[in-house]
Amino acid sequence: MADQSFILSAPGKVILHGEHAVVYGKIAIAIGVNLRTFLRLQPCDNGKVTLSLPNTDTHVSWNLHELESLTSAYYQNDLVNPLPLLPEQIEKLRQFSGIPAGDADTRILAVLAFLYLYLSIFAKSRLPSLKIVVWSELPTGAGLGSSAAYSVCMAAALLNAGSVISHCPLDGVETARWNENELDIINKWAFQGEKIIHGNPSGVDNAVGTWGGALKYKAGEITPLKRVPVLRILLTNTKVPRSTKILVAGVRDRLKKFPGIINPVLDSIDAVSCKCEHVLEEIAEHPSLSHYCVLEELFDINQQHLNVLGVGHPSLDRLCQVTLSHGLHSKLTGAGGGGCGITLLRPDTDASVIVAVLQELRDCGYDCWETNIGAPGVSLHVPSALREEILHAVSGL
Numbered sequence: 001m002a003d004q005s006f007i008l009s010a011p012g013k014v015i016l017h018g019e020h021a022v023v024y025g026k027i028a029i030a031i032g033v034n035l036r037t038f039l040r041l042q043p044c045d046n047g048k049v050t051l052s053l054p055n056t057d058t059h060v061s062w063n064l065h066e067l068e069s070l071t072s073a074y075y076q077n078d079l080v081n082p083l084p085l086l087p088e089q090i091e092k093l094r095q096f097s098g099i100p101a102g103d104a105d106t107r108i109l110a111v112l113a114f115l116y117l118y119l120s121i122f123a124k125s126r127l128p129s130l131k132i133v134v135w136s137e138l139p140t141g142a143g144l145g146s147s148a149a150y151s152v153c154m155a156a157a158l159l160n161a162g163s164v165i166s167h168c169p170l171d172g173v174e175t176a177r178w179n180e181n182e183l184d185i186i187n188k189w190a191f192q193g194e195k196i197i198h199g200n201p202s203g204v205d206n207a208v209g210t211w212g213g214a215l216k217y218k219a220g221e222i223t224p225l226k227r228v229p230v231l232r233i234l235l236t237n238t239k240v241p242r243s244t245k246i247l248v249a250g251v252r253d254r255l256k257k258f259p260g261i262i263n264p265v266l267d268s269i270d271a272v273s274c275k276c277e278h279v280l281e282e283i284a285e286h287p288s289l290s291h292y293c294v295l296e297e298l299f300d301i302n303q304q305h306l307n308v309l310g311v312g313h314p315s316l317d318r319l320c321q322v323t324l325s326h327g328l329h330s331k332l333t334g335a336g337g338g339g340c341g342i343t344l345l346r347p348d349t350d351a352s353v354i355v356a357v358l359q360e361l362r363d364c365g366y367d368c369w370e371t372n373i374g375a376p377g378v379s380l381h382v383p384s385a386l387r388e389e390i391l392h393a394v395s396g397l
Contacts, residue, residue, distance in 0.1 A: 009036040010152040011375040012138040013145035013208040014333040014342055017273040017302050020251050020309055022217060026270035029277060030204050031214040034375035037136040037149035041157045044129050051114055052133045058107045064127050070096060074123040079164050082188050085195050106140060113193040114154055121158045142237050143334030148205030151193030156186045156378045175379040186210050186378060212377030216277060227284035230374040232345035237367040238315035240338025247335045251309050265305050272302045292346045296329040299344060303331040311336030322360045326353050
């Protein structure tokens with residue numbers, strides 16, 4: 001087992017295009033957003049495993065001898081190709097932790113996901129004493145892949161600590177990544193964590209968290225885009241709660257009621273996703289302002305389509321109005337009905353415009369960030385390369 005402390009991170013994600021249409025076999029483009037979840041793993045010799053999640057004020061600890069009684073349920077797992085998640089494994093963890101069946105609190109599910117990954121990865125070896133702290137820039141429950149970023153970080157950290165994947169050398173560099181085969185192992189284990197948290201996830205969020213960049217998702221098949229530029233955006237959380245399940249059901253009802261109207265809209269959203277994919281590849285090779293004008297038009301078209309599907313919201317309309325008054329273009333990202341929106345920033349967007357827009361949106365009661373999309377996936381960091389506030393957050397507990 002690696003005996004050194006280390007810090008790693010994974011990005012969240014936004015859906016650039018294809019929301020809701022992806023349910024009907026159309027293309028969706030998911031892209032990494034450079035708001036990240038950070039994890040610090042520190043080996044220790046106190047005979048305990050400690051997990052701290054300061055964002056949710058969750059701090060738990062177990063004695064190793066207590067956890068050793070559970071390892072027999074995980075001994076058969078394959079470290080390279082995880083076996084299917086068994087309900088009885090999760091039930092055993094619930095009983096061990098005193099968690100009632102059916103309790104779906106996010107904090108509890110995060111703890112269960114950790115225990116499952118820890119026991120599965122170390123079942124065939126001696127359980128290590130570890131102190132793990134996880135802190136995130138991502139808001140939870142906003143459709144930005146916060147749980148997947150957590151699962152990716154946890155899988156990478158435990159696989160790294162168990163020497164299942166290589167401990168990346170960092171001599172002379174600020175960040176390092178693993179090879180493709182090792183990233184595939186990380187992704188498989190992260191998907192297991194996502195299943196515990198979400199039940200039946202698509203696998204898109206953890207794939208973006210693992211590989212970063214952008215992915216095309218269609219009918220269950222995930223394909224990384226070959227060349228992806230880093231784009232500047234404003235990310236806005238309207239803080240309006242919504243139910244993805246209810247919104248998806250609403251689109252389904254509208255499709256049944258108006259198939260001749262809604263089916264062409266879904267086809268058009270698919271065409272927007274395809275066009276976006278080509279434009280992103282062109283920007284990566286030969287960027288020009290004309291490409292950004294096309295992306296802006298695609299934002300406007302898709303936002304109108306999503307309103308037709310019935311997943312818009314006055315809070316999102318307000319976002320689009322505020323940004324358009326400054327010459328910027330926005331659309332919802334994710335399920336809609338509130339939630340989050342993204343605003344494209346051209347390379348020539350003046351800093352004063354960004355400051356003014358951020359202030360107006362915050363005056364609306366929204367949370368806003370200026371960030372990038374096309375962010376790198378899970379990465380190992382030299383502590384000195386991290387911003388001071390991040391380093392303090394992940395190492396101060």
